[in-house]
Amino acid sequence: MRVVRDIDVAEEAVQDAYVQALRRWERDGIPDRPGAWLTTVARRTGLNLLQRRRTLETKLPLLLDRYPEPGDPRVEEAPVIGDDRLRLVFTCCHPALAPEAQVALTLRLVCGVPTADIARGFLVAEPTMAARLTRAKKKIAAARIPYAVPTAAELPERLDAVLTVIHLLYATGHTAPSGADLVRHELCDRALDLAVLVRRLLPDEREAAGLHALLLVHHARRATRVDGSGKLLRLEEQDRSQWDRALIDEADRLIVAALRAGPPGRFTLQAAIAAVHAQAPGYEVTDWPQIVALYDELFRVWPSPVVALNRAVAVAEVDGPAAALPLVEILEQDGRLDGYRYLPATKADLLHRLGRHAEAADAYRAALRLTDNAAEQDFLAERASAEDAST
Amino acid sequence: MTEQNDPTATQYVVLIYERMSPNWPDDVPPEVAQANEEVDAKIEARGGRILAGVALGPASTATSIRGGAITDGPFIETKEGLAGLFLLEARDLDHAIELARMTPIADGGVEVRPLLGFMIPEPS
Numbered sequence: 001m002r003v004v005r006d007i008d009v010a011e012e013a014v015q016d017a018y019v020q021a022l023r024r025w026e027r028d029g030i031p032d033r034p035g036a037w038l039t040t041v042a043r044r045t046g047l048n049l050l051q052r053r054r055t056l057e058t059k060l061p062l063l064l065d066r067y068p069e070p071g072d073p074r075v076e077e078a079p080v081i082g083d084d085r086l087r088l089v090f091t092c093c094h095p096a097l098a099p100e101a102q103v104a105l106t107l108r109l110v111c112g113v114p115t116a117d118i119a120r121g122f123l124v125a126e127p128t129m130a131a132r133l134t135r136a137k138k139k140i141a142a143a144r145i146p147y148a149v150p151t152a153a154e155l156p157e158r159l160d161a162v163l164t165v166i167h168l169l170y171a172t173g174h175t176a177p178s179g180a181d182l183v184r185h186e187l188c189d190r191a192l193d194l195a196v197l198v199r200r201l202l203p204d205e206r207e208a209a210g211l212h213a214l215l216l217v218h219h220a221r222r223a224t225r226v227d228g229s230g231k232l233l234r235l236e237e238q239d240r241s242q243w244d245r246a247l248i249d250e251a252d253r254l255i256v257a258a259l260r261a262g263p264p265g266r267f268t269l270q271a272a273i274a275a276v277h278a279q280a281p282g283y284e285v286t287d288w289p290q291i292v293a294l295y296d297e298l299f300r301v302w303p304s305p306v307v308a309l310n311r312a313v314a315v316a317e318v319d320g321p322a323a324a325l326p327l328v329e330i331l332e333q334d335g336r337l338d339g340y341r342y343l344p345a346t347k348a349d350l351l352h353r354l355g356r357h358a359e360a361a362d363a364y365r366a367a368l369r370l371t372d373n374a375a376e377q378d379f380l381a382e383r384a385s386a387e388d389a390s391t
Numbered sequence: 392m393t394e395q396n397d398p399t400a401t402q403y404v405v406l407i408y409e410r411m412s413p414n415w416p417d418d419v420p421p422e423v424a425q426a427n428e429e430v431d432a433k434i435e436a437r438g439g440r441i442l443a444g445v446a447l448g449p450a451s452t453a454t455s456i457r458g459g460a461i462t463d464g465p466f467i468e469t470k471e472g473l474a475g476l477f478l479l480e481a482r483d484l485d486h487a488i489e490l491a492r493m494t495p496i497a498d499g500g501v502e503v504r505p506l507l508g509f510m511i512p513e514p515s
Contacts, residue, residue, distance in 0.1 A: 096484055143505050144401045146483035154485070 085110060086201045087147050089194070093162040094145045101136040102165045103172070108133055111190050121172070121187050159202070163211045163267055166194045170215050174222070185222075192219055206258040210268030213254035217274035220247035232379040236283035248278045266302040269294055288317040305336045313346055321353040341370035345380065352387060361387035400480045402442065402506040403487040409474040409499035415449045416474075419497055426495035434479070439490040443509070444477040471499045478506060 092105040104122065107113040113121075119129035139145065150158040173187025195212040202208050224238040252275055258268045273294045280286035295311035309331055316324035328347045337343045348363035364384035371377055412418050431441050450472035453465040465472055477494075481487035484503070491503045 094484075096488075143503075144483040144487075146485050148483075148485075150485065 085197065086149055089162055089198065090149055090158060091140060091145055091147050093158075093165040094140075095158075095161050096143060096145055097136050097139060099165070099168065101132055102161075103169050104129060104133055105136050106165055106169070106194070107190060110194065113190065117186070121184055155205075159205055159207065160265075162198060163195075163207060166191050166198065166211060167214070167267070169194070170218065174218060188215075188219065188222065191215060206261050207265040207267045209254045209258045210265060210271050213251040213258070213271035214267055214274055216247045216251035216254070217271060217278050220244035220251070220278060226375060230375055232375045235277065240281065243278060248275065251275055252279070264297070264301075266298060269298040269301065273298070286317070288314055292318055305331055305334055306340070306342075309337065309340075309343060309346060316350060316353070321350040325350045325354070339370060341367045341376070343367075344370070348383065348387075352383075357387045357390040361391070400440075400482060401487070402509070403479045403481055403484075403491075404504050404506050405477050405479055405487075405491045405494060406473060406502040406504065407475045407477075407494060407496070407499070408469075408471040408502065409497055410470060411450050411472045411474070412497075416446075423495045423497045430493055430495060433493050434490050437490060437493075438482070439486060440480040442478040442480055444475065446475040447473060474499070478509060 088110050089106065092109055093102045097105065100122070104118050107118050107121075108115060115130050115133060116126045118133075119126040122129065149155075170188055170191035173184040173189075173191060192215050195208075195215050199205075199208040199212045220243050221238065223244075224240075224242045225233060227233055251271060255268060255271050255275055258264060259272070264272070273291055276287055276291050276294065291314045292311065295307065295314055299307045299311060309328065312324045312327040312331070315327060325347070328343070328350060331337055331343060332347070344363045344366035348360045348367060351357075351360035351363055361384045364380050364387060368377060368380040368384065371380065409415070434441055450465040453463075455462050455464060455466045457466070479487060479490055481490055487503050491501050494501050
């Protein structure tokens with residue numbers, strides 16, 4: 001492990017120069033020789049930077065320059081760059097930073113996405129996003145969040161945090177929490193790039209492969225999640241002939257290899273569940289018992305109420321909606337999923353199948369109140385009206 | 392200001408928040424009290440160092456001053472109160488977190504912050 005400090009540049013005058021540079025570069029663009037320019041600024045503050053200049057010149061571009069994209073031959077040819085990027089990923093995804101800040105910083109510093117684009121992705125004003133990024137960078141410097149790949153003892157926990165950020169990034173693009181379009185492809189593409197990068201850099205980590213496989217399956221289905229008018233389509237309504245078979249096969253290879261290598265973690269299990277769905281020729285002929293079994297295993301390694309809810313959906317397919325409804329009601333009483341729109345939406349679907357249309361309509365409306373995404377709102381409003389008409 | 396012996400180390404403050412029982416600290420569990428005796432050595436064994444420690448009287452003995460008003464009780468009423476703190480030397484935040492996790496706690500948690508200044512006035 002390299003014990004390089006404080007994201008390397010961020011002390012005292014250097015910090016000043018850095019902040020000034022960021023301000024000025026945002027205004028005027030990055031100068032031809034950023035290192036030299038920074039040194040000049042820092043000298044003006046009266047501090048001797050001779051010893052630090054080298055660190056400054058070698059490390060600052062890491063923070064500010066656009067990185068080569070994954071798949072860019074330079075990444076393969078230059079393992080040092082890969083190493084530095086991995087360190088940067090672990091710094092940006094540090095649990096001492098707020099989750100939103102982790103995602104935004106990763107986009108900015110690891111993927112080189114301009115602040116304005118990140119702001120658009122998260123539906124906030126650019127100055128708001130700039131302020132969030134600045135605050136996070138300041139904390140990295142002030143609290144000395146290390147710029148390093150964690151030790152072997154810490155790696156599993158910290159890798160989980162990194163994979164969670166990438167998953168969150170994909171999820172944000174996959175079902176944007178608000179806005180007119182259901183999918184923000186740019187965020188999904190970036191998340192997939194990152195998943196590929198982390199898997200390449202940590203080839204022995206099975207969960208890195210698991211996350212990559214999971215995102216590949218999501219990606220294979222992305223074109224079919226909405227119809228031509230942008231309306232949300234459920235899994236059973238999607239045109240499976242449009243799913244990208246090459247991506248699904250690639251995911252399958254990764255999952256099989258990960259499962260063979262040892263006990264699966266939560267990303268590998270989620271990928272396996274997604275792959276079982278993706279391999280079924282139709283919704284009705286899905287191997288539901290296998291999906292329930294995979295959810296049982298997933299709940300064992302990751303006892304989240306969201307997992308329990310998804311398991312209930314699979315139970316409904318194996319044992320019928322009457323068997324699944326009590327499982328959903330237990331989760332309702334649990335309270336941890338209060339505010340989670342898929343809980344009332346799932347309950348509504350089960351009630352619909354049980355012919356309890358008035359209760360189903362209420363549940364659809366409860367879900368409707370919890371989403372800001374226009375495509376989901378249209379879907380839920382339509383379902384609620386259909387239930388009303390059936391009573 | 393204190394001198395940093397190790398120029399690559401950073402100083403952190405570990406703030407200890409505990410749920411204050413009625414007779415705190417007399418009813419602190421003996422194993423927690425015992426662990427407090429041993430924490431210095433444990434932290435040194437992991438490459439860190441405790442520079443100073445401060446134990447506070449219970450929140451019920453606090454007096455707060457805000458503007459001109461003097462009131463009984465702590466400045467901020469919370470379920471868990473500030474019970475004490477220590478100053479820690481660590482390589483970086485990950486190291487500081489590793490060490491702070493070793494803080495003996497009865498029913499609460501700790502907060503880690505970078506130290507900006509620590510002053511002991513010279514005797515005049």
